[in-house]
Amino acid sequence: MVSEAPPSPPSPPLAGPDQAIVDEELGILERVSARIQRQLETEVHQFEDLDSQMIELRDEIASAKEEDLPSLMDQMHQLAALNAKRGSGRDLPVDPNNPYFGHLRLREARAGKQRDVLIGKRTMLDSGDGLAIVDWRNAPVSRLYYRYDETDEYDEEFDDRTIEGTVLVRRSVVVSSAQLRRIDAPQGSWVRTRSGDWRALGHEARPTLAGGTGAAVRIPRGHLGVQTEDLGRADKRLQEITALIDKEQFDLITKPESGVVLIQGGAGSGKTTVALHRVAYLAFQDHRRFAPGRMLIVVFNEALVEYIRHVLPSLGVEGVTVTTYRRWSAAMLKRLRLDIPARRSESTPEAVVRFKKHPVVIAMIDELVAEDLRNVETSLVERLGDRPGAAEVIAHWRSLAKLPPSIRARRALRWLVEDEGRAIPAKTRAAAETSLRAFREEVDDVLADWVELLGEPARIRAGVQRHAPDAFSDNELTTITRWCGKQAAAVSEWRESQDEDLRDHNDDDGPKPKRSSPPRLDSEDDAVLMRLIQAKRGGLFIKGKRFEYEHIVIDEAQDLCPLEVRVLLDTASAGRSVTIAGDKAQKMIFDNGFVDWPQLLDDAGLPHVAIQPLKITYRSTRQVMALAQHVLGHLHDPDDDLIARDGAPVSYFGFSDMGEAVAFLGEALRNLMQREPTASVALITRYPQQAEAYYEALRIAEVPRLRLVARQDFTFLSGIDVTDVRQVKGLEFDYVVVLDPTRQNYPARDEARHLLHIATTRTAYQLWMVCSGEPSKLVPQKLIDESANAEVVKSV
Template sequence: MSEDVQSAYQEEQNKLVSVLGEIGNQLARLRAVPVYTGHDFTEQVLEAGREERRQRLAKSEPEPYFGRMDFEEDGRSVPAPLYIGKTGLDGPDRGSLPIVIDWRAPVASLFYSFTGGEERIEYEAPEGLIGGTVHLKRNIMVRKSELERVVDTYTRGGEEPAVSDEFLLYRLGENKDNRLRDIVSTIQAEQDKIIRAEKNKALIIQGVAGSGKTTVALHRLAFLLYQYQEQVSAEKMIIFAPNGMFLDYISGVLPELGVGDIQQRTFTDWAAKLLGLESMLADPAETLDFWFGEAGGTAPGDDAPGRFKGSDRFRAMLDAAASALEASGAPELAFEAWEGKTLPYETILHWYADEYKHYSAAGRKERVLARIHRWIEMELKNVKPETLRKEHKKKAAAREKAYAKKWPDFSPLTLYKQIFGAAKDPRGVLPQEAFESIPASVLKATRKDLKDGRIREEDLPPLLYLHLLLNGIEGAERFDHIVIDEAQDFSPLQVWVLDRFVRGHSFTILGDLSQGIHAYKGVHAWEEMSDLFGGDETSYHALTRSYRSTMEIIGFANVILSGGVANAIEAVPVFRSGDKVRMIDFGSADGAAGVRAAARALRTLWNREHKTVSLLTRTQEQAEALHAALRPEFPEINLIDGSMTQYEGGLSVLPLHLSKGLEFDAVVIADAGTSNYGSSEWDAKMLYVGCTRALHELWVLHGGEVPSFLDCSGEWSETGWPEA
């Protein structure tokens, strides 16, 4: 260790002792205050504040900060050392400078945006732009209150160039467990720009595999809660993720950032509950089995059910249907409560069409019927004697009930059934000619589903759209911010509907078109989403640098993209080298040979002390078969399917489409031969997804011939089993 490095390490060791001492003192003072358990509201608020500080201090004690920046503000004569941490630490006295600055604070942005150079820099603070010069940028690793690493990434006037990647590569080289981690200490400049973007815009983020887009989105939520704490609340934010297992995988990031109570759901679960249709949902595995099994190699077109039902042309049909139903809402007849007492149709129509026109169709119906009921009550007061009033009241109640049944049912499901011919349109008001362009296969399959009392995932966006058109939206149902992960799998209609549920177009929409393996329902270009918003209501960001995998794995995956996907966005790896990708031909496509090869690969990789190793198959059926065959040798191996809500880590076997968004120390592709994968863009994207799950090692097994885009002899791979 050089003298300069030793001096820096000792300086930081002394600082850590001082900071830990202050944390201990503040904790001791707070813990000395008796916990208030009474009913006085003011005291309850004070106690809540004390408890929040107790928890924050206890959480920061093992790792109070991760970075230091010496910044000389304009007008000052000496630089001030600023320590950056996950949470801020106030000084011991009121009015004293903070000891540790919260990473979300404006001045902390310098730590992420500054990448070297001696020019003057600026950051935006509430009081305006503040400029100055950076003298030192230092990464510091503290674990369990012990100083482990000190890396100077910039020293003003120093002869050595900035080494900003050294600390990043050290963190990336660590093995991962079964949870996604925060990246506060290693946020890169392009990621920080997204995290700190203004709230009221729809951010569309195209991020290559391993670019950290999911983690960036989670950190953005934490930033928004800090920056706009008077305008947003955690309870009014929601993350839409692809499945329950992925939600479990990311579940630790927000609590680690000190953020709780943000809703985390799948779109299917959220929409089905809002519509009250949970019991009608078909098993999503049926759809996946078709597209990833029987239909393997056939790229879906715009007439695929999900693509069509999520399109603008279908939305126009829904608009026409809802408008026709709403326009004909009031039955064309007067209401006669009893003989001689009639409410004219013109009066009822005036109420419906004019006085309540600002309400939804269902709301207008409800208010008109309530007003008719009040009219009956008022007229009954004028009826005498009492015996006649009772007679009229009984007759009016029966006629009121019968009259209400003549109004249309403004239920989204009822109208949806009528559109597809699964239920009659009793009043004949729907413009059937508008629905003639529904693809015949979609019409036939959907009609059968609806008659059988079954709806599929692709039916939820149009049903939710009809719900908005017919019933409106309650203020309590609106969100302050929505995150859509794996957004390439969402349809334009899904996003259009969700925009009605969020204030100010406040979205973080993230995905990767190169991982669009659910092309039967998702978008093929980001313009399909950006066109939903005005030009000043959205911004597009591209994250092209991959931090997950080694250079060899990313290079190999890029070969798949360049050879199999037109206009693909290739990843740029960080300079982290590892083993070459191993291509292994197990010589036969029969099941026994594949099982033996998979077992040998798992055994070798697991013995290398990886924490997470996954075996990826084309279909769920293949995963189940391999799991059963491998269990005698690997009793601890986990089988993952779409119903699971937890990822346990360790050894696992799962279909490739469920691995999206996850990452593993080592990955084995079970059989990448032409018996499983054709040469379409869709097949290339699927294998790209599987390969880019690997952090450190990737083995690709195959029983003979492989697709044309899978290079077995390139610079990034080698063939055959490793030497014993």
Template sequence: MADAAKEEQLHLTFVLERIREMIDYLNQRAQTASTDDGRDTDEAETAEEVAARVVERLREVHLDGLTRSQSEPYFGRLDFQEEGEARPAALYIGKRGVEDIDDGNRMVIDWRAPVASMFYAFAGQEESSYETQEGEVRGRVSLKRNVVIRNGKLQRAVDSYVSGQDNLNVTDEFLLYRLEEHKDNRLRDIVSSIQAEQDRIIRAVRSQAVVIQGVAGSGKTTVALHRLAYLLYQYADRLNPERMVIFAPNEMFMDYISDVLPELGVGGVQQTTFTAWALKVLNYEVKLQSSEGQLERWFGQKQEQHAQEFELSRVKGSIDLLRRMDHRLKQMEADFIPQNDFEPWPGQVLPVSQIAHWFQKEYVHYPLATRRERVLARIKRWYESEYKRVKEDDKTGAIKKQAASRFRSYRTKWTEVKAVDLYQRLLNEVLPGFSVPSQEVTKGKGKKSNRPQVQAEDLAPLLYLNLKLNGMDARDNFHHVVIDEAQDFSPLQIAVLKEYCPSQSFTILGDLSQSIHTYQGITDWAEFMDLFETEKQAYFQLNVSYRSTMEIIEFANHILQEFSGFTKAEPVFRSGDPVSIHHVEKSNQADSIARVLDTWQETVETVAVVTPSTASAKQLYDDLRHSGVSVKLIDKSDEPYAGGISVVPVYLTKGLEFDAVFITDVNEETYPFTALAAKLLYVGCTRALHRLQIFYSTTPSSLLKNVLQEQIS
């Protein structure tokens, strides 16, 4: 391997020097262009000036790519001899392509390019190929090398395959090297360590719904982000990043993943939550009722204690409700037109048959509310045109006044339908007695107005009704939709998003074993896949967990093993400290954690102290500070995660990961033997990369009965 490192050091020196030369050249061009641009900014641009501005923008993009590449120009090398060629070519793979501006030579190939797919798919066979628009390109691989470069310095060069030699079997060694790295407060890209099964998902065709069932730590979120970057690269002429969206579970998670796309050279992609997006589309005509504590209220309770509320939430997210809404809209459409002619003044009649023709034929492709306004506007134009014929005889203007008065009266017979009102009536049919409450909202200078107050699960049906009644703003149309933690979405949410993404280009990812919001989520991915045409869907399963050690994954698997619908996570061969379970009095938890942290010192960078509730998180946060621990409290989903040591309720940890995790109060009363409690505990355990400690203070949770019983002290 020493020869490999020496060879790569020489090549790295050459590449970095050439990159610096190109940066200097582009900067000089920028200075020249700035000096030559003496045009008055108020003058209209000529065609040549527009072209020059485009060229300048391309130069800026090129310069930015080169500047970013200086730190880590590439991470892999593949020597590939294409059929018909005399010798192999050394292909260097990086996060972004680098092309020599003098001769056009590809010094570094973008990881998303077709030829780079061989680097990820290669598994030791000499014969290899990749697909292009022109067809398959075949050849032979003689070398695959993993390279680690940090801040322009070569740190590692490992050959995972050399033609003619025995299988070196070091691919796993390189992966483990990357997995052993400590976490900071942001999710990282995995370009250099994408596995073959992950690469197949990333490169799946665009116009379909890709559903990913991935166990905790399988990299599904990162894979989805890389897929988005891949699609933008491959379909740059058809996809606009500003028309792509990532739906994240909360704002804290959005902040956590915020560095990945920029690092991959992608900007402008929308990142939001379904709730925030829905309220915006509804023009904030409804107010969201606080759901804080909803999960905690159900957490640990028996099913029958909240069965009615649970069932109501399920109904609101069901496709059955969508069908009821469609049925009601058809009924409304059939009865929408007043069943009488319009007579603006005696003797002048517009037959109801003509009005019906306009409504049911000419304007049938418009949404219902828009049709109403267009037909009424047509009627108004009709009587105004007819009035011109009698205007000279209407000396006093009595006919004109009469026509306006009759039109106003006639207009009131056309029901003005609002989504909230229609939704209220529908819910009363499905669940008699249910009501959408409203509350008084202050609107500037003491003015007040009633704005309906709804729950989060009301937003999807309201969006659907609003869409059918008022249509869609073209700016809300998506080219591609990514949904993270999708197991907590309802089928109706997916159906609504389909309306906003006509191409049906989706990446839907989650883990049924982590479906803690079961009151609105799903129990089977078929509930989503059945919403798409068979040829428009693809299902992938990621069962290997790359995040945690073998000990942590095996521990977490035991927690869920007695519950149905559980997908067992398969750990990579990375061993670490055993999971420890301790009896610690509640009053001593903070001191015990502080002592353990002292022994770890510099060996961990990020730590989560996971509690069963927001209240217990606040109390333990105070206790830890009193014990001298520098700690942060995360008790809201809109708080940024800043790294270091954090105290956080278990339901807010999903999607995050930490070097080490303490889970406190794993008692029978806080984590009873229920599916919901088991999933919450599983989520908490699988946040840990390297170390996991479990504390209980009274009777240990029966969920631990199959988990290393001999360790309970």
């Protein structure tokens, strides 16, 4: 049996300075809560009074004389306007349950005056009692909270004036259900226990610039869980993350509205946090341009979609489209109403998948478009010859060279038929019109372009030779050209049969014949088709209007291929406001052509932009990050070292078979759920089948609150999720157990390094590795040796 942990001793009373800080923050919250309550009561009374006045006016208007109506109607309009104005304020009051998350005390340099400023999500002006809440997105003073530490001197420009002073106090607080739960300050951290007492956590509870030099949290061997009592949340979706934003993150969030912001950060460093707060910031600064319906957030998996949909409302933003790339592209193709096969192949060869994701396809599309334009100009020159007006037609065609081909064809035809071109001699004009109309009909036939792009083996081989000569072997190129050629032939045959069916139906008044069965395209063809549309038409047009977003967030961009990123970026408006976030160490898709950020930007058609690094991790501990860096091995970039808080040691447990591992793990999990019922635990396997096997075994072992997650259907509630590594990208759990990190599951290859790195960095507090088999070489030998030498009491 696993040895039981000794019962937690009662929390010692706080020392004088600690108690003073807690008492001060409790007093501030009490004053704020009282003010909010008074405001709410006054506001209700004001609205009741307004409503009664409007009812009286309505009754008076019904029986008034005609000469009195204008005056009464004017009063009615004034009251209605006042009601609407106040109503808009009522929609966004200070939340009495969570009024603020930060506390500053400032001393102004000139006047020497001290004032307390609270940082929250809504503004509450100072009514004379010395307390004000400012909105983190708007008030200039909020910069001080994010940019300066306690005792720092500040010097900032506010509304064309300079404000100088000293930050006397800077604290972050957690207020939920109108109760103060936690305080973080340079002097330490304090948390309210379930019994209502306050307990000091010390300095190790927060990341430090020293890299976590304190003594590690020590827990009994074989004991899962580091909390002395249950201080968790039942709902694991929402945490107050706005208070944790640091200076570097805040500067990224408040970057200029236009332009590309590229954020590189390790696991738990706040990439997604920054991206979401940037969405909230932009929506607050310019709600007309950055309306929720005009912004897009693309994430890696469905679990992140669900998570972000619950986070955004807490930031004051609702209605933003949050989706995966696959779901977004499928929806866009439907809206474009293209006559293309709907089904996708499930047996695409690996070489074909890699080819269609490779940047070479972008170059081949550009070459195809340029070739079509050369062909139409050649056709014009040959048809017009030396006829009168031929030079004018060619010159006008060339003057439109900066326009997309489809728009260029329409503009040239309109000039020829309706504008100055009408003066061209009739025979010349007719010849030019023939060439331009033929081009206009062809230029919008996207499926024909797809057939031409991928249906010719010579074109594929020549494109690869020019742009990626070492990317594919001869055997792979043979596989690619055969597969693509077969698909193109099937599509061409399908289209021809459609045309024949249509002709037969037009000649016959009988019932419409059944269309032949369409072929299957590859999933990767969605991006190819949309990029062809963008290259030919200048964008994605729906009902004649270019479809675009004012701001786009691309999260985990390293797992999209350059072609997919290019398609997304081309839906940005002229302001090109884009946030790209990712971590090359957390790469999960290995056939998408991603090498590094500068290469991705270049392939996606973006100018080089500065890469903004995030250096502090707010999720995993120093011990976990040290293991994760070891797992990455040669893939770890020394410049990506993260600063993390200290925590529990990583533990490795070796067993001879799965049954023995389940017996050990089952008891540890049962004990954990008894001690910490609101804890969230992830048991992560390499493959889905292994997750199913462990789930069934632990269910038989009567482990409570056990869930099998196979399709990213996380509930984000406390309990134990058994899943595989491909399900957990971007998520966070209190405790993580990596199951069977064996040589077979995680061989010493780059793909396995990335996947094991992702699995280990999902934990916020403690990491176990439970292995029934020969351990992977990616697991440090020192960790295995320490486990072998430790005294662990196991089930017999």
